[in-house]
Amino acid sequence: MEEVRSTTAWVATHSSHVTVDFSGIEKVAETMKNSIPKVEWDFEGIHYFDNGPLTVQYLLVLDTLNFCFWPDEEMSYDHLASGLKVTLESDKFAFDADRLQKYTGPQLRKMLNWPRPLPLEDERLRLLHEVGFELEKSFDGKASKLVESCDKSAAKLVALIARHFPDDIVLTTSSDGLKQEIIALLNSEFAMTDLGFRDHTVYKGHQIFLYKRAQIFAADLWGAFKGQGYGDFEDISSITIFADYIVPAVLLQLGVLRYSSSLANIIKKNTEIVSGSEEEVELRACSVYAVEKMKELISKKVGKQVLSVELDLWLWAFGIQCPSLQHHRTLSIYY
Numbered sequence: 001m002e003e004v005r006s007t008t009a010w011v012a013t014h015s016s017h018v019t020v021d022f023s024g025i026e027k028v029a030e031t032m033k034n035s036i037p038k039v040e041w042d043f044e045g046i047h048y049f050d051n052g053p054l055t056v057q058y059l060l061v062l063d064t065l066n067f068c069f070w071p072d073e074e075m076s077y078d079h080l081a082s083g084l085k086v087t088l089e090s091d092k093f094a095f096d097a098d099r100l101q102k103y104t105g106p107q108l109r110k111m112l113n114w115p116r117p118l119p120l121e122d123e124r125l126r127l128l129h130e131v132g133f134e135l136e137k138s139f140d141g142k143a144s145k146l147v148e149s150c151d152k153s154a155a156k157l158v159a160l161i162a163r164h165f166p167d168d169i170v171l172t173t174s175s176d177g178l179k180q181e182i183i184a185l186l187n188s189e190f191a192m193t194d195l196g197f198r199d200h201t202v203y204k205g206h207q208i209f210l211y212k213r214a215q216i217f218a219a220d221l222w223g224a225f226k227g228q229g230y231g232d233f234e235d236i237s238s239i240t241i242f243a244d245y246i247v248p249a250v251l252l253q254l255g256v257l258r259y260s261s262s263l264a265n266i267i268k269k270n271t272e273i274v275s276g277s278e279e280e281v282e283l284r285a286c287s288v289y290a291v292e293k294m295k296e297l298i299s300k301k302v303g304k305q306v307l308s309v310e311l312d313l314w315l316w317a318f319g320i321q322c323p324s325l326q327h328h329r330t331l332s333i334y335y
């Protein structure tokens with residue numbers, strides 16, 4: 001998580017299109033001085049929860065598919081969370097690792113009760129298959145085993161997810177040594193491949209880490225299990241916010257972020273922003289950095305530690321209840 005914090009801070013100090021406004025942060029922090037708003041995890045009542053390992057499996061599947069709903073104007077995160085919940089309630093083996101590896105487009109649409117192809121449907125299927133494959137190979141098919149192996153550390157969980165999903169690739173070299181080296185490189189945090197949960201990118205020659213879906217999985221466990229059992233993470237404070245397309249738009253409204261006029265225009269016109277472009281990386285990284293600063297300031301003012309996870313849910317819940325909020329549009333598997 002330290003890499004997310006330090007590399008997003010680097011973007012914020014070298015940014016060309018997005019500015020973090022410290023007076024905006026100060027104003028928000030001031031309003032929270034007396035009462036820090038608290039939003040309950042699953043305030044919408046749309047998630048599956050049975051207090052056991054099946055919930056962990058559900059949350060991993062959920063966060064595998066938790067990205068880019070906007071290309072279908074009628075679709076939102078709610079459809080995903082509730083569709084997967086209904087699926088699991090009617091068939092508790094639906095997310096078994098072998099089944100995850102075989103789902104087809106029409107089957108996934110049926111799960112979500114969606115009448116047409118999903119946005120980035122092929123990518124969603126590929127990622128689902130990848131998760132099923134790796135769960136079977138390394139964790140007896142169980143997401144709960146993955147979580148159990150993290151010694152109550154959210155940072156370890158995020159690192160493990162980034163390392164494992166995806167894990168192997170099929171290599172045809174005859175040299176085992178070379179094969180191992182290539183796999184190690186591909187799986188290392190320095191890998192530049194656009195894969196699975198490895199949400200990082202290169203900005204002005206520097207590698208930037210965001211890990212949105214991996215972090216939100218840890219946060220969802222913490223929120224769903226109320227910090228107990230599978231959600232017991234001693235270092236939950238190490239998690240940053242989850243850089244998606246809602247939070248930057250909320251931070252703009254709050255006066256915490258400012259956009260260049262060209263970027264503001266692009267967003268106003270709903271013009272797509274290319275994944276990995278300077279604008280896109282700045283929107284995401286400056287959001288992470290700004291909320292880290294906001295968290296530090298609020299914690300100082302109230303004299304107790306505030307968590308980024310809590311601020312994230314507050315900002316996000318505010319954003320989705322605001323239908324007129326315009327967000328940036330990037331086709332991405334990361335958020």
Ligand SMILES: Nc1nc2c(c(CN[C@H]3C=C[C@H](O)[C@@H]3O)cn2[C@@H]2O[C@H](COP(=O)(O)O)[C@@H](O)[C@H]2O)c(=O)[nH]1
Binds near residue numbers: 040042078220223
């Ligand atoms: N930063 C942040 N981003 C979040 C979430 C969540 C849901 N978290 C759940 C956990 C417990 C709560 O009760 C929430 O239900 C989804 N997203 C992102 O939003 C976008 C979807 O937008 P729209 O197309 O309008 O539905 C998409 O990028 C999605 O990945 C969050 O918490 N924080």
